[in-house]
Amino acid sequence: MRRINLPKKQRNILKIVGELAKKMNYFAYLVGGPVRDLLLGRTSQDIDIVCIGDVRKLAKRFSNEINGKLIYHHDFPNATVKFKGGKIDFVTARSEKYPKNKVGLPKVKKTNDIVVDLKRRDFTFNAIACDLLPDCFGNLLDPFGGLNDCYKRLIRILHPDSFREDPTRIFRAIRFMMELDFSLEHDTEKYLKRDLKYTRKLTHDRLWKEIKLCLKNGASILKLLKNYRVLDVLDLNFPDDSFLERVDIGAVQFGVNFVNTYIISLCENKNLNSLGFDNKFKQQMDYLRKIDNKRLRNVEIIHELLYLEDYSLLYLFGKYPENSIIIENLFDNRGELKCELSGKDIKKMGIKEGPEIGKIMSKIIEKRWIGKISNKKDEEEFVIKYIVVGNDS
Numbered sequence: 030m031r032r033i034n035l036p037k038k039q040r041n042i043l044k045i046v047g048e049l050a051k052k053m054n055y056f057a058y059l060v061g062g063p064v065r066d067l068l069l070g071r072t073s074q075d076i077d078i079v080c081i082g083d084v085r086k087l088a089k090r091f092s093n094e095i096n097g098k099l100i101y102h103h104d105f106p107n108a109t110v111k112f113k114g115g116k117i118d119f120v121t122a123r124s125e126k127y128p129k130n131k132v133g134l135p136k137v138k139k140t141n142d143i144v145v146d147l148k149r150r151d152f153t154f155n156a157i158a159c160d161l162l163p164d165c166f167g168n169l170l171d172p173f174g175g176l177n178d179c180y181k182r183l184i185r186i187l188h189p190d191s192f193r194e195d196p197t198r199i200f201r202a203i204r205f206m207m208e209l210d211f212s213l214e215h216d217t218e219k220y221l222k223r224d225l226k227y228t229r230k231l232t233h234d235r236l237w238k239e240i241k242l243c244l245k246n247g248a249s250i251l252k253l254l255k256n257y258r259v260l261d262v263l264d265l266n267f268p269d270d271s272f273l274e275r276v277d278i279g280a281v282q283f284g285v286n287f288v289n290t291y292i293i294s295l296c297e298n299k300n301l302n303s304l305g306f307d308n309k310f311k312q313q314m315d316y317l318r319k320i321d322n323k324r325l326r327n328v329e330i331i332h333e334l335l336y337l338e339d340y341s342l343l344y345l346f347g348k349y350p351e352n353s354i355i356i357e358n359l360f361d362n363r364g365e366l367k368c369e370l371s372g373k374d375i376k377k378m379g380i381k382e383g384p385e386i387g388k389i390m391s392k393i394i395e396k397r398w399i400g401k402i403s404n405k406k407d408e409e410e411f412v413i414k415y416i417v418v419g420n421d422s
């Protein structure tokens with residue numbers, strides 16, 4: 030029987046879980062990501078515990094014991110206990126049965142067999158359980174050869190229909206290739222290629238959630254998604270190298286998260302209404318589609334640029350290198366691009382209430398954008414000149 034040495038901090042807390050489970054005649058196992066990460070010598074933030082027994086009672090006893098904060102979840106009987114220095118997710122051991130011949134969510138049932146719970150998992154290295162009961166504390170249950178695959182750094186599905194049943198696993202496989210530096214086992218690669226088409230059947234929410242998790246790893250994962258034809262199958266655009274390089278640089282320079290920037294680029298050729306994005310994101314994409322190099326040089330563009338979120342500006346920075354200075358300027362000076370004079374102030378200076386006040390304020394912002402106005406006094410002088418000359422020159 031293989032055993033695992035848990036780090037001291039985790040060991041003490043997990044021993045408490047195991048002792049309580051024993052007293053209650055339950056079983057408790059550490060499973061999934063944390064076991065895999067320990068085997069690979071990686072630090073894992075998550076602690077996921079599978080319980081055979083009443084998971085809520087176990088979580089409650091544990092929470093009382095360590096003075097934690099207990100949160101019940103309403104889906105499957107699951108609970109989380111938060112405590113100083115971490116949190117533990119407690120889940121009930123379950124089996125999953127997927128609908129035949131279509132992509133959809135599985136029927137979930139409670140089980141008393143840990144192997145049945147492990148069998149529903151994505152890859153062999155995520156299907157290893159570590160026993161927490163005192164007499165067998167640290168013993169590994171590895172019914173699918175996950176340990177061996179960990180050593181060989183191989184991603185292996187548990188059965189040939191795994192990707193068809195849940196095509197999010199295709200994204201997970203590609204993400205783990207990148208994050209763990211693993212390769213696809215021969216048959217797993219064959220089935221992944223065969224079942225790529227099922228990614229089209231995922232709901233928008235599930236699809237974009239997985240793509241976002243992938244994109245957190247930066248541009249290199251886009252190359253993997255392209256090489257495995259995931260982008261082709263989903264009819265997504267592969268951003269060109271110069272865009273990717275510039276987005277990398279801009280993300281660091283402006284301190285902006287690039288995930289949404291990549292998504293905008295992936296969807297460049299798509300109909301905005303076919304993507305399932307929320308209105309705000311759709312609107313950002315709509316603004317961006319109306320901007321090009323020529324319009325970027327027009328001073329009036331500032332009013333549109335001011336509506337853009339950081340990730341959208343990063344997109345423009347990547348897409349229009351000829352005008353990158355405009356975007357740099359915007360990141361640096363956005364705070365100053367507002368009118369210090371209020372509508373009331375302008376009215377007091379002699380302009381009649383109405384749309385003209387808004388027009389003057391817009392002009393002031395444009396003048397600030399090109400550096401012709403930099404303070405309130407300049408604004409006042411501009412308004413006086415406007416009244417006298419009758420235009421904005």
Ligand code: ATP
Nearest residue numbers: 060061062063075149150151152155156195197198
């Ligand atoms: P990470 O947190 O680094 O992404 P993880 O493996 O802990 O890795 P989670 O998404 O938290 O990822 O999943 C926890 C566990 O649940 C996994 O280790 C795996 O056993 C199982 N799991 C997650 N998603 C799936 C899936 N789509 N199909 C089957 N099992 C899954």
